[in-house]
Amino acid sequence: MVNLKENKHRTEHKQIESIPAPKRAYISLNQQLKKSFSPLVKAGDQVLKGQKIASIKEGIYSAIHSPISGKIFSIQDSPHQVLGKGKAIIIDNDFQEKSVATYLRTQKEIDSLDAQELRAIIRETGIVGLGGAGFPSYIKLTPPRPIHTLIINGAECEPYLTCDYRIMLEKTEEIILGIGLIARCLGAKDIYIGIEDNKPKAIEKFRSKGQGLKVKVLKSFYPQGGEKQIIKNITNNEVERGKLPFDSGVVVQNVGTALSIYEAVYLNKPLFERVMTVTGSCLVNPKNLKVCIGTPIKELIDFCGPLKENPAKIVIGGPMMGIAQNNVMTPVIKSTTGVILFNKKEAQTTDEEPCIRCAACVRECPVGLMPCMINLASIKQLWPQAKDFGALDCIECGLCSYVCPANRRLVQSIKMAKLEAIV
Amino acid sequence: MNKPLIVNSWPHLHTKESVKRIMWLVTLSLVPTGFMGVRIFGWNSLWVIAISVSAALATELIFQLLTRRKITLGDGSAFLTGLLLAYNLPPEIPFWIPLVGSFFAIAIGKQVFGGLGQNIFNPALVGRAFLVASWPKYMTNFTRPFNYDAVTQATPLALLKEGSLEPHLSYLDLFLGYRGGCIGEVCIWALLLGAAFLLIKGYISWHTPFTYIGSVAVFTYAFGGKTGLFTGDWIFHLLTGGLILGAFFMATDYVTSPLTAKGQIIFGIGCGILTSVIRIWGGYPEGVSYSILMMNAAAPFIDRYTKNRIYGSK
Ligand code: SF4
Ligand code: SF4
Numbered sequence: 001m002v003n004l005k006e007n008k009h010r011t012e013h014k015q016i017e018s019i020p021a022p023k024r025a026y027i028s029l030n031q032q033l034k035k036s037f038s039p040l041v042k043a044g045d046q047v048l049k050g051q052k053i054a055s056i057k058e059g060i061y062s063a064i065h066s067p068i069s070g071k072i073f074s075i076q077d078s079p080h081q082v083l084g085k086g087k088a089i090i091i092d093n094d095f096q097e098k099s100v101a102t103y104l105r106t107q108k109e110i111d112s113l114d115a116q117e118l119r120a121i122i123r124e125t126g127i128v129g130l131g132g133a134g135f136p137s138y139i140k141l142t143p144p145r146p147i148h149t150l151i152i153n154g155a156e157c158e159p160y161l162t163c164d165y166r167i168m169l170e171k172t173e174e175i176i177l178g179i180g181l182i183a184r185c186l187g188a189k190d191i192y193i194g195i196e197d198n199k200p201k202a203i204e205k206f207r208s209k210g211q212g213l214k215v216k217v218l219k220s221f222y223p224q225g226g227e228k229q230i231i232k233n234i235t236n237n238e239v240e241r242g243k244l245p246f247d248s249g250v251v252v253q254n255v256g257t258a259l260s261i262y263e264a265v266y267l268n269k270p271l272f273e274r275v276m277t278v279t280g281s282c283l284v285n286p287k288n289l290k291v292c293i294g295t296p297i298k299e300l301i302d303f304c305g306p307l308k309e310n311p312a313k314i315v316i317g318g319p320m321m322g323i324a325q326n327n328v329m330t331p332v333i334k335s336t337t338g339v340i341l342f343n344k345k346e347a348q349t350t351d352e353e354p355c356i357r358c359a360a361c362v363r364e365c366p367v368g369l370m371p372c373m374i375n376l377a378s379i380k381q382l383w384p385q386a387k388d389f390g391a392l393d394c395i396e397c398g399l400c401s402y403v404c405p406a407n408r409r410l411v412q413s414i415k416m417a418k419l420e421a422i423v
Numbered sequence: 424m425n426k427p428l429i430v431n432s433w434p435h436l437h438t439k440e441s442v443k444r445i446m447w448l449v450t451l452s453l454v455p456t457g458f459m460g461v462r463i464f465g466w467n468s469l470w471v472i473a474i475s476v477s478a479a480l481a482t483e484l485i486f487q488l489l490t491r492r493k494i495t496l497g498d499g500s501a502f503l504t505g506l507l508l509a510y511n512l513p514p515e516i517p518f519w520i521p522l523v524g525s526f527f528a529i530a531i532g533k534q535v536f537g538g539l540g541q542n543i544f545n546p547a548l549v550g551r552a553f554l555v556a557s558w559p560k561y562m563t564n565f566t567r568p569f570n571y572d573a574v575t576q577a578t579p580l581a582l583l584k585e586g587s588l589e590p591h592l593s594y595l596d597l598f599l600g601y602r603g604g605c606i607g608e609v610c611i612w613a614l615l616l617g618a619a620f621l622l623i624k625g626y627i628s629w630h631t632p633f634t635y636i637g638s639v640a641v642f643t644y645a646f647g648g649k650t651g652l653f654t655g656d657w658i659f660h661l662l663t664g665g666l667i668l669g670a671f672f673m674a675t676d677y678v679t680s681p682l683t684a685k686g687q688i689i690f691g692i693g694c695g696i697l698t699s700v701i702r703i704w705g706g707y708p709e710g711v712s713y714s715i716l717m718m719n720a721a722a723p724f725i726d727r728y729t730k731n732r733i734y735g736s737k
Binding site for chain 2: 004005159340342367369372389398401406
């Protein structure tokens with residue numbers, strides 16, 4: 001088992017701070033599933049904070065809301081953290097903080113909502129999974145078959161990131177209320193929250209406050225928070241190969257998602273801001289920040305500065321599965337979990353060497369694959385062989401590449417084999 | 424932030440391990456053994472080691488120059504092959520023997536397959552097998568320990584085979600390495616010291632060496648006795664020949680052994696049975712190198728049938 005150096009110390013004791021809304025927000029039209037949203041506004045329009053500005057009809061209906069009040073500057077190509085580039089609605093902030101008219105729901109009102117109405121609220125407020133994948137929550141909460149187990153993922157196994165930990169400490173009650181709403185949508189009876197044992201304070205908080213919530217203490221190791229891993233470690237059952245958690249009656253939701261579902265239902269607040277971690281050895285003041293969607297990461301970096309040294313690499317997401325950026329104007333989207341700045345030494349790349357069959361990748365693969373063999377098959381474009389060694393089951397956690405002494409780019413070649421083998 | 428940012432794919436963290444580091448640490452783990460080899464058999468052993476290692480490095484260099492591949496002498500793998508070959512040679516041999524052996528090990532054992540990671544057989548053992556087949560006289564000419572005038576003496580295993588084992592060789596002598604044999608196989612405690620280091624550091628796993636040694640113990644105990652079943656002197660079998668060197672340092676060679684734990688266990692047991700069969704019934708007194716070579720050939724098949732269980736399989 002690999003113990004990654006956690007590097008959470010820089011931010012884990014820091015309270016969540018709000019960063020002021022940006023002068024200009026870049027709201028990407030690709031917030032989830034690489035599907036493009038259609039704008040509901042045009043250049044020159046005036047928008048209010050919380051106003052719906054884009055939607056998508058194709059089956060997976062959801063919405064994007066403005067985090068600020070102001071005027072639409074234009075709708076044009078902007079940097080995107082995953083796609084490199086994509087259309088975004090650019091809004092100039094008028095700093096008037098004018099919000100759409102809203103009201104808080106009373107507990108009585110909430111108690112009277114049925115599952116269908118709850119889902120409608122979750123859909124209308126544009127809630128997506130905040131753990132990284134950005135899958136629309138309302139789809140996960142509309143299972144095709146009965147669900148008996150709900151798992152709330154508070155593992156946060158990626159090194160460096162502490163945003164989930166902080167909300168677990170600072171927003172415990174709200175998360176618990178959110179979990180209740182999710183459970184109502186699903187009709188789940190067994191409700192677990194899985195937290196790694198490196199977060200004793202969060203474990204204690206949920207133990208003391210969460211009635212009916214089973215707190216499962218997980219060993220701290222990567223990728224404990226992977227959906228399939230956490231299901232196995234909590235329920236002792238596995239999701240069958242090629243199937244979804246749904247199929248075994250389980251749904252996993254991230255703690256951040258539970259919090260935003262609470263805000264959507266209780267406060268009537270759409271998902272236009274989120275908590276994330278901005279960290280790395282280059283920063284003097286790394287922080288956990290509450291950030292408006294659409295804020296360029298440059299503003300986050302400036303807010304946590306000054307810089308101790310120039311970053312050589314900037315990663316959005318965690319250090320294991322995050323994506324390196326070439327543009328500091330890349331804006332935050334709903335599924336952005338963090339920004340990490342690596343210095344020159346940390347960012348150093350090494351050449352690929354021949355595989356020495358040391359078996360480290362085979363030993364560490366959490367799914368039980370033979371990454372070195374898939375790698376060889378993939379290089380020779382032998383897709384059936386790659387599939388035979390399990391390429392399709394890879395969760396792309398990157399552990400194999402991490403442990404490989406020969407610096408082989410295993411996960412990339414496996415991902416390639418995966419794409420080719422499916423076709 | 425003017426310099427262009429590095430953009431590469433995940434993961435953005437990497438272990439501190441490298442091929443180079445692993446090879447040199449394995450080499451380090453073999454230092455006590457070499458030291459004791461020289462102490463027991465005299466300076467001649469050091470020459471054998473030096474020539475073997477230099478020849479291995481030179482051969483690697485020549486091949487990489489000829490094929491215009493990257494020069495990788497620094498990665499320690501050729502050094503290690505030369506060292507292991509020397510450890511598998513008797514101390515009193517003509518100096519051209521390690522030279523030819525190392526050349527063969529690197530050229531035929533490794534480079535013709537395409538270099539590091541591509542070979543099927545353990546290169547050092549390929550070199551040794553070639554030498555044994557070509558010049559058996561030199562390769563079975565062993566000197567007495569602490570007798571620096573090169574007085575020869577058969578190895579305990581050879582004596583056992585002839586049925587004339589010197590009675591005064593105690594287990595302790597064998598453990599300390601006070602017997603005839605190859606440079607790097609005699610001193611058991613030094614080998615175990617290095618092996619413990621590799622095991623604790625996780626550079627080798629227990630699966631192959633323990634099952635290998637365990638099955639030799641069981642097999643020689645059951646069938647190795649003169650007076651019937653289950654009378655064999657298994658402790659003697661563990662302490663003599665190249666078993667400890669082979670089990671911890673040759674059978675665990677990454678490139679030529681199976682990938683999964685299951686596969687490594689099968690590999691170890693296979694080596695153990697073959698070694699015992701050769702020792703008890705075969706034509707040679709010793710069978711470690713041939714057993715490992717035979718199992719090397721089987722490794723790709725073992726790999727195929729010992730894949731790990733994939734998450735979510737029925
Ligand atoms: S970790 Fe790297 S060197 Fe080791 S077997 Fe896997 S791919 Fe080969
Ligand atoms: S990236 Fe895929 S192959 Fe590599 S360790 Fe993770 S699951 Fe296994």
